[in-house]
Amino acid sequence: MWKIVFIVLLVIFAVSRLFSSYADVPEVPNIPTDQHWGPGESRIVNTNIRPFKIDVPKEIIDDLNARLSRTRSLRKPLDSAGWTYGVNSEHLQTVLEYWRTKYNWTERQTLLNKYPQFKTNIQGLDIHFYHVKPTVPKGSSVKVLPLLLVHGWPGSVVEFQKIIPLLTTPRSNNDFVFEVIAPSLPGYGFSDAAIRPGLGNAQMSVVLKNLMSRLGFEKFYTQGGDWGSLITANMGVLFPDSVFGIHLNACFSFAPSATIWTIFGSFVPSLTISDEHWSKMYPLSHHWSRMLEESGYLHLQATKPDTIGTALTDSPAGLAAYILEKFSTWTNPEFRFSKDGRLLEKFNIDELLDNVMVYWVTNSITTSMRLYSESFNKAHFNLRIDSIPIHTPLACAIFPHEIFYQSEAILRSRYANMIQINHLPRGGHFAAFEEPQLLADDFWSFVGLIEKKEKTTQKTGKSSEL
Numbered sequence: 003m004w005k006i007v008f009i010v011l012l013v014i015f016a017v018s019r020l021f022s023s024y025a026d027v028p029e030v031p032n033i034p035t036d037q038h039w040g041p042g043e044s045r046i047v048n049t050n051i052r053p054f055k056i057d058v059p060k061e062i063i064d065d066l067n068a069r070l071s072r073t074r075s076l077r078k079p080l081d082s083a084g085w086t087y088g089v090n091s092e093h094l095q096t097v098l099e100y101w102r103t104k105y106n107w108t109e110r111q112t113l114l115n116k117y118p119q120f121k122t123n124i125q126g127l128d129i130h131f132y133h134v135k136p137t138v139p140k141g142s143s144v145k146v147l148p149l150l151l152v153h154g155w156p157g158s159v160v161e162f163q164k165i166i167p168l169l170t171t172p173r174s175n176n177d178f179v180f181e182v183i184a185p186s187l188p189g190y191g192f193s194d195a196a197i198r199p200g201l202g203n204a205q206m207s208v209v210l211k212n213l214m215s216r217l218g219f220e221k222f223y224t225q226g227g228d229w230g231s232l233i234t235a236n237m238g239v240l241f242p243d244s245v246f247g248i249h250l251n252a253c254f255s256f257a258p259s260a261t262i263w264t265i266f267g268s269f270v271p272s273l274t275i276s277d278e279h280w281s282k283m284y285p286l287s288h289h290w291s292r293m294l295e296e297s298g299y300l301h302l303q304a305t306k307p308d309t310i311g312t313a314l315t316d317s318p319a320g321l322a323a324y325i326l327e328k329f330s331t332w333t334n335p336e337f338r339f340s341k342d343g344r345l346l347e348k349f350n351i352d353e354l355l356d357n358v359m360v361y362w363v364t365n366s367i368t369t370s371m372r373l374y375s376e377s378f379n380k381a382h383f384n385l386r387i388d389s390i391p392i393h394t395p396l397a398c399a400i401f402p403h404e405i406f407y408q409s410e411a412i413l414r415s416r417y418a419n420m421i422q423i424n425h426l427p428r429g430g431h432f433a434a435f436e437e438p439q440l441l442a443d444d445f446w447s448f449v450g451l452i453e454k455k456e457k458t459t460q461k462t463g464k465s466s467e468l
């Protein structure tokens with residue numbers, strides 16, 4: 003009886019929300035483009051773009067090794083727990099041992115410095131970025147297109163080491179190629195962190211848009227996963243005239259209507275999803291309990307980032323455990339049943355530690371986690387930016403082990419101009435890091451669609467439908 007009453011109430015609530023959300027598409031929020039996030043009130047704008055190389059002082063590495071050699075003995079994992087209680091401490095020991103005795107930062111730092119890096123001050127923060135130009139033969143007619151490539155948490159620009167050359171090397175069957183700008187998000191790695199509250203994902207979109215303007219790019223392509231996906235998708239709302247196309251490898255709609263359709267779909271699946279993909283979203287009880295199981299970190303970071311941040315800032319073992327757990331489970335949820343988290347199935351230990359090092363040597367784990375607090379709060383929800391449809395040409399590359407799946411029908415309610423949607427054959431959350439070739443190919447194909455359209459438009463003078 004109560005169950006029926008509950009369902010009826012839910013449906014009434016849902017229907018009313020649905021109609022009210024259709025009735026009013028929120029206005030595009032007005033986010034100041036000159037908000038100052040750095041110290042002081044100084045409005046003096048230093049527009050210098052300075053070359054940058056990673057050069058970590060020896061004392062930091064010595065201190066790290068001293069801490070690693072004093073790691074307390076970790077409690078044994080429960081019998082056959084794998085990584086289901088979190089990181090497996092026995093496996094973590096072997097990672098820590100490798101980190102202390104074999105991992106060579108001098109060599110790794112040289113590799114990370116392989117691509118040109120710069121810093122420039124945007125809204126009071128020094129923003130770090132790779133800027134990699136393509137190798138185009140002189141006199142060639144290949145068009146160079148700017149691409150803003152954006153990482154998320156707990157990632158960094160380390161994730162892009164393998165995909166960058168796949169984007170900056172011309173392909174014989176395409177007459178375009180990319181000039182890659184891959185920034186460290188504010189508060190992440192070598193970019194400065196805000197010193198006052200309020201720098202959420204929408205405000206970060208403004209910072210990165212300003213970065214592109216600083217570099218002289220008034221219109222560009224974007225690619226992103228995780229926070230990079232939200233931050234670049236926001237650009238389609240805030241700066242539709244500045245983006246040619248948005249390519250995402252994590253596609254979400256956080257509009258209230260998406261939740262409502264998801265619930266409707268559990269009664270009438272044909273409303274939301276095809277049979278082929280049904281099990282990726284339903285039964286809801288299964289997927290929602292999985293989501294609860296995996297999202298504890300999110301609640302923590304969205305509420306008390308500085309508390310957990312203290313522990314992770316002070317202990318390299320803790321930091322590695324916290325970050326590497328995500329690289330296991332988010333790459334493939336099945337990996338958590340193995341003692342070694344099958345971490346090395348898709349990554350090598352050096353590149354995994356490079357990413358941990360970016361957080362360690364810059365002491366940025368706390369500031370990186372604050373992005374959750376700044377994005378899951380009233381101020382952000384009141385912007386209602388997640389409920390505004392995006393009309394920019396957009397692509398979703400859906401990797402089978404992505405942590406969260408929404409059907410094409412649901413995605414289309416947010417991404418009004420999704421011109422490409424592909425289900426990729428393998429890969430998880432860290433697509434650029436794990437499957438650089440698949441992701442790069444998917445991106446090239448998306449840009450091919452837009453550029454072809456562009457050409458026909460120029461030839462025929464007809465306006466583009468994109």
Ligand SMILES: *[C@@H]1O[C@H](CO)[C@@H](O)[C@H](O)[C@H]1NC(C)=O
Pocket residue numbers: 106107108109
């Ligand atoms: C690390 O690599 C550098 C450069 O190859 C080398 O000179 C140095 O001896 C290595 N350090 C260790 C501890 O192996």
